Amino acid sequence: MRKLLEGSQAVAEAVRLCRPQVVAAYPITPQTHIIERLAQHVADGELEAEFINAESEFGAASIVQGAVAAGVRAFTATASQGLLLMTEVLHNIAGMRLPVVMVCANRAVSAPINIFNDHQDSMALRDSGWIQLYAESNQEAADSVIQAYRIAEACELPVMVCMDGFYLTHSFEPVELPTQGAVDEFLPPFHFARTLNPATPMTLGGGSEPDNYQEYRVLQHEAMENSRAVIEAFDADFGTQFGRSWGGLLDGYRLEGAQTVVLGTGSLMGAVRDVVDRLCDQGRAVGALRLRCLRPFPARELVGRLGSAQRIIVLEKALSVGAGGIIAAELRAALQQAGITTPVESVIGGLGGRDLTPDVIEAVVRNAGPDEAGVSCRFAPQVAVHHEAHEEHEE
Amino acid sequence: MTNKQESISRSLYEIRFHGRGGQGAVSAAALLALAAFDDGFESQAFPKFGSERRGAPVEAYVRIGRTPIRAHNQVYTPDAVVIQDATLLRSEPLLRGLKGGGVIVLNSAQRPDDIDSDRDDLRWIVLPASRVGERLLGRPLPNTVLLGALAAVTDWVSLAALENAVTNHLARKGDAVVKANIEAVREGHRLALELKGVHYEELEGHEEKK
Numbered sequence: 001m002r003k004l005l006e007g008s009q010a011v012a013e014a015v016r017l018c019r020p021q022v023v024a025a026y027p028i029t030p031q032t033h034i035i036e037r038l039a040q041h042v043a044d045g046e047l048e049a050e051f052i053n054a055e056s057e058f059g060a061a062s063i064v065q066g067a068v069a070a071g072v073r074a075f076t077a078t079a080s081q082g083l084l085l086m087t088e089v090l091h092n093i094a095g096m097r098l099p100v101v102m103v104c105a106n107r108a109v110s111a112p113i114n115i116f117n118d119h120q121d122s123m124a125l126r127d128s129g130w131i132q133l134y135a136e137s138n139q140e141a142a143d144s145v146i147q148a149y150r151i152a153e154a155c156e157l158p159v160m161v162c163m164d165g166f167y168l169t170h171s172f173e174p175v176e177l178p179t180q181g182a183v184d185e186f187l188p189p190f191h192f193a194r195t196l197n198p199a200t201p202m203t204l205g206g207g208s209e210p211d212n213y214q215e216y217r218v219l220q221h222e223a224m225e226n227s228r229a230v231i232e233a234f235d236a237d238f239g240t241q242f243g244r245s246w247g248g249l250l251d252g253y254r255l256e257g258a259q260t261v262v263l264g265t266g267s268l269m270g271a272v273r274d275v276v277d278r279l280c281d282q283g284r285a286v287g288a289l290r291l292r293c294l295r296p297f298p299a300r301e302l303v304g305r306l307g308s309a310q311r312i313i314v315l316e317k318a319l320s321v322g323a324g325g326i327i328a329a330e331l332r333a334a335l336q337q338a339g340i341t342t343p344v345e346s347v348i349g350g351l352g353g354r355d356l357t358p359d360v361i362e363a364v365v366r367n368a369g370p371d372e373a374g375v376s377c378r379f380a381p382q383v384a385v386h387h388e389a390h391e392e393h394e395e
Numbered sequence: 396m397t398n399k400q401e402s403i404s405r406s407l408y409e410i411r412f413h414g415r416g417g418q419g420a421v422s423a424a425a426l427l428a429l430a431a432f433d434d435g436f437e438s439q440a441f442p443k444f445g446s447e448r449r450g451a452p453v454e455a456y457v458r459i460g461r462t463p464i465r466a467h468n469q470v471y472t473p474d475a476v477v478i479q480d481a482t483l484l485r486s487e488p489l490l491r492g493l494k495g496g497g498v499i500v501l502n503s504a505q506r507p508d509d510i511d512s513d514r515d516d517l518r519w520i521v522l523p524a525s526r527v528g529e530r531l532l533g534r535p536l537p538n539t540v541l542l543g544a545l546a547a548v549t550d551w552v553s554l555a556a557l558e559n560a561v562t563n564h565l566a567r568k569g570d571a572v573v574k575a576n577i578e579a580v581r582e583g584h585r586l587a588l589e590l591k592g593v594h595y596e597e598l599e600g601h602e603e604k605k
Contacts, residue, residue: 166443171439172441271465271466271468355468
């Protein structure tokens with residue numbers, strides 16, 4: 001049954017259905033409602049887990065690292081500075097190949113301090129060895145959490161489910177939650193082969209010398225490469241069982257015959273779909289492609305979907321300061337490697353919660369052109385103040 | 396669940412709430428979206444606030460539609476604005492983008508002097524919601540009173556669905572709070588129906604009459 005749920009609640013319910021035994025977190029806006037809800041479930045006896053209110057995000061990440069190494073499913077969530085404070089531990093978790101699942105409630109990073117949404121926080125962790133899935137809606141965020149545990153445990157890779165702060169975490173929208181029985185069927189119990197056990201002592205992440213350190217990275221990279229097929233297969237499986245799937249790695253919209261394609265990620269793609277419909281109604285051949293999975297980066301799949309486009313606009317909510325758009329740069333590399341010379345326009349917008357409205361997105365599509373020489377990206381315009389309705393009336 | 400799908404004439408209605416931290420604008424938006432969903436519509440609600448603190452201006456947005464709502468944007472051209480604190484009229488253009496024929500539900504005990512608008516196409520519903528809240532809830536909380544009024548003058552949500560939303564969403568706060576807020580919704584609904592077409596100056600008298 002569909003219910004109108006706040007995004008944080010939808011995700012917390014999905015986490016509960018995955019039966020984690022340890023939940024550790026430190027509160028930070030806009031993630032806090034997720035953890036509050038889980039704490040309530042533990043207190044009410046609806047989730048049999050140890051809830052640990054950590055002394056910091058560094059502590060929270062360390063706790064879930066230890067819990068998964070000890071063989072139990074665990075969960076944490078954070079955002080922004082909290083994610084950055086976890087950074088050292090997140091690299092450790094990935095290096096130890098621990099299947100931790102976390103939610104990042106995407107928020108801008110300081111300074112200046114800003115509690116609103118963009119993707120700078122999780123994008124900064126893109127090279128840490130975590131799979132990153134970005135949700136467009138609360139339904140997808142909840143479903144992706146359930147998929148994330150299965151992906152993480154099958155690949156022995158950690159998964160970060162990224163959902164836009166406020167736009168999703170604080171939005172009430174219709175969500176269908178699966179039953180416990182159905183989730184149990186989809187997600188088998190967790191058995192970690194390398195569980196730490198005093199009876200059979202073992203070290204995880206211990207000292208490594210120059211003669212073998214690189215091999216760890218090679219194996220990690222291979223595991224990440226191999227996870228593409230797993231992410232796609234489990235999303236398809238999820239679709240068979242629950243009637244919803246999210247495109248696996250990429251989610252195309254009206255791509256057939258599209259000459260111009262807007263590529264982006266996260267909740268802004270809802271407005272992009274509305275703009276695509278608007279422009280198609282006006283006879284323009286515009287489509288959209290949503291990057292659901294940033295890591296592993298679906299280079300081949302992107303080339304496959306974008307190969308016939310004549311114009312590609314990458315609209316993203318993060319900036320590699322001094323370089324430009326992050327997704328745009330990676331897409332350019334992928335296309336170049338495939339011998340495709342379509343120019344990629346890099347547009348940065350929505351930083352610090354600035355709303356990417358349908359009108360702004362439409363303006364980006366209409367006014368875009370090749371990047372100026374020496375400029376790696378351009379910035380979306382500020383939202384126009386809407387007085388149209390008023391003015392029309394006065395006439 | 397009552398199906399009101401036939402009763403709205405357009406495919407999407409957008410509502411913007413203006414309040415101050417602590418007045419319940421965010422909860423009001425959630426309650427409205429929950430009620431519309433209960434009535435069989437697609438709906439969405441979300442807030443925009445600065446760093447959470449009492450007294451700071453807060454906005455919250457609701458969309459009610461016939462088809463799934465994909466965009467997660469703020470509301471710029473609302474069909475209605477609900478103003479929980481008349482003092483906000485001094486500091487912000489609260490009517491910005493309001494569509495022709497739009498509805499304003501304002502919490503105020505008298506005609507505000509600070510309205511910067513010469514528009515004569517708007518429907519103003521002005522009611523002393525904080526005072527009603529004080530009486531029914533024991534605290535000057537205007538939000539459920541104003542929701543009842545909005546339902547009365549727009550017909551976008553049913554009173555029954557609003558009452559359901561209050562019952563479910565506020566359940567954790569206890570039966571007394573639920574009961575008082577249902578009274579507040581009903582009183583707002585009743586006052587708005589009575590006030591239809593009534594001039595602001597008569598407000599005081601209307602409330603006393605009860």
